[in-house]
Amino acid sequence: MKFCTTRTPKKAAFSPMEVIIKGMAPDGGLFMPESIPVLSQTELNDFIKLPYPKLAAEILHKYFDCFSMAELTADAEAAYGFENFPTVPLDLCVVEPRLFMLELWHGPTCAFKDMALQMMPRMLSRALSKQRKKRLALVAAATSGDTGKAAMEGFRDVPGTKIKVYYPHNGVSPIQRLQMATQAGENVSVSAIRGNFDDAQSAVKEMFARKDVQKMLARGNAFLTSANSINFARLAPQIVYYVYAYVRMLRSHAITMGETVDVVVPSGNFGNVLSAYFAKRMGVPFGRLIVASNKNRVLADFFRTGVYDCNRAFYHTTSPSMDILRSSNLERLLYLVAGPERTARWMKDLAQTGRFCVSADVLSRLQAEFCGIWVDEPEVADTIRRTFREDGYLIDTHTAVGVAAFRQYSERPQASRRILVASTASPFKFPRDVLTAILGDAPQDDFEAAQTLAAISGRPIPRALRDLRERPVRFTNVVDREEMADDLADYLRD
Numbered sequence: 001m002k003f004c005t006t007r008t009p010k011k012a013a014f015s016p017m018e019v020i021i022k023g024m025a026p027d028g029g030l031f032m033p034e035s036i037p038v039l040s041q042t043e044l045n046d047f048i049k050l051p052y053p054k055l056a057a058e059i060l061h062k063y064f065d066c067f068s069m070a071e072l073t074a075d076a077e078a079a080y081g082f083e084n085f086p087t088v089p090l091d092l093c094v095v096e097p098r099l100f101m102l103e104l105w106h107g108p109t110c111a112f113k114d115m116a117l118q119m120m121p122r123m124l125s126r127a128l129s130k131q132r133k134k135r136l137a138l139v140a141a142a143t144s145g146d147t148g149k150a151a152m153e154g155f156r157d158v159p160g161t162k163i164k165v166y167y168p169h170n171g172v173s174p175i176q177r178l179q180m181a182t183q184a185g186e187n188v189s190v191s192a193i194r195g196n197f198d199d200a201q202s203a204v205k206e207m208f209a210r211k212d213v214q215k216m217l218a219r220g221n222a223f224l225t226s227a228n229s230i231n232f233a234r235l236a237p238q239i240v241y242y243v244y245a246y247v248r249m250l251r252s253h254a255i256t257m258g259e260t261v262d263v264v265v266p267s268g269n270f271g272n273v274l275s276a277y278f279a280k281r282m283g284v285p286f287g288r289l290i291v292a293s294n295k296n297r298v299l300a301d302f303f304r305t306g307v308y309d310c311n312r313a314f315y316h317t318t319s320p321s322m323d324i325l326r327s328s329n330l331e332r333l334l335y336l337v338a339g340p341e342r343t344a345r346w347m348k349d350l351a352q353t354g355r356f357c358v359s360a361d362v363l364s365r366l367q368a369e370f371c372g373i374w375v376d377e378p379e380v381a382d383t384i385r386r387t388f389r390e391d392g393y394l395i396d397t398h399t400a401v402g403v404a405a406f407r408q409y410s411e412r413p414q415a416s417r418r419i420l421v422a423s424t425a426s427p428f429k430f431p432r433d434v435l436t437a438i439l440g441d442a443p444q445d446d447f448e449a450a451q452t453l454a455a456i457s458g459r460p461i462p463r464a465l466r467d468l469r470e471r472p473v474r475f476t477n478v479v480d481r482e483e484m485a486d487d488l489a490d491y492l493r494d
Helices: 016-022 041-047 052-061 069-077 120-130 149-154 174-183 197-207 209-219 232-251 271-282 300-307 331-336 340-353 360-367 375-393 395-411 431-441 446-457 482-494
Strands: 003-005 032-034 093-096 099-103 134-143 161-168 187-192 222-226 261-266 286-293 308-311 355-357 371-372 418-423 476-479
Touching: 003 016, 003 418, 016 120, 016 222, 016 232, 032 331, 041 052, 041 232, 052 069, 052 232, 069 120, 093 232, 093 375, 099 232, 099 395, 120 149, 120 161, 120 232, 120 360, 134 149, 134 197, 149 174, 149 187, 161 174, 161 197, 161 482, 174 187, 187 197, 187 482, 197 482, 209 222, 209 431, 209 482, 222 375, 232 261, 232 271, 232 418, 232 476, 261 271, 271 286, 286 300, 286 395, 300 308, 300 360, 300 371, 331 340, 331 360, 340 355, 360 371, 371 395, 371 418, 375 395, 375 431, 395 418, 395 431, 476 482
Parallel strands: 099 418, 134 161, 134 222, 161 187, 187 476, 261 286, 261 418, 286 371
Antiparallel strands: 003 032, 093 099, 308 355
């Protein structure tokens, strides 16, 4: 498999190992495979019998054929084994006759990012070893709450790497902040920035092209790469769990082979729902992909109007990991639908004016497969309460955006299929908001709220969160956006 970029109309020229190591394309765009491999119905049938690590190796090998099946299987078995996922890598629960919840938060940080970020560092380490890279891989990542912790956990003490994470100061939940601030590992660091996630993400992307940053890296015998889903190696493992979800539904006889399933994904940066789209393009019989947004509804508005406009109010919501206005992975979708020339033009418009508008033909193609729905804060709370009281099922604030979108979509006449909702985080990561939604009030302390939530739900607090308060805080640094490059340089010199 060769890779191209989303902005340059040239023949695919990048190897899978270059994609993993570089993270971001040299023209400022994102790497894309030259073609999307297609699964046969026979393969889907064969996948029904496979354990998750073996399925992961099968799917990832179609994109990263620089690794052998044996190498990918070994990495997947280590990534998704008992140490990181003490119960199961993921689970599928039937909540209502048509509603299937894909639980993606059983890993070490209790969020869906673990599914990719336990695999990606192993792939990067293997690629560095194969290419005999003697330079240090400096991983830079922006996070709206979950990627940062999952990335640091995944890269913790991985040889030949250091990782630096930036998150919005006062823009994540107390538990998310503590998860990052107490992270163990000799090669990890995190700083808060005065600004929102979009500020952090744009600054990290800019550092890949800055000459002063490149000189700093050269002095430290290092190179910059990314753990965000701008790196295709971060995105690809997410495709796996959508393939798995479909074959798991087949295994349980909830559907028959070829039956179409609609998918709802709570989305901020668009990587998770794009992964479902990749699975669909590979041949998994998914129908409509419902992009569920919170009050920061830029994606919902885009799929309705074709206008992507970041020039709007930014809201801090109870689903902070989705508080995003610039969704990086939308660029990959635009490339698939409209090609590199128009994508490059739209991305230039976005950088210069904060908005772009797609043509009518492109909007028509997008609306044939995607539907954007947004959910306000009262509806998020009502959905948590209703799902717990009526279905006996506990969900977090981000998953509630997805379930609320499912309920809105289900009222439409054409919505008659079974629907898969991506459940992206444990409710115990946001215990005060979840408890307030159910009872109308909650203790101010997150850990007291978690204990109360465990008591009323009968569900245990995940192991990864239980002892969080007892861990020593290691990182308290706060910087301005303009100071991030210097902060990165200081970390590299340490």
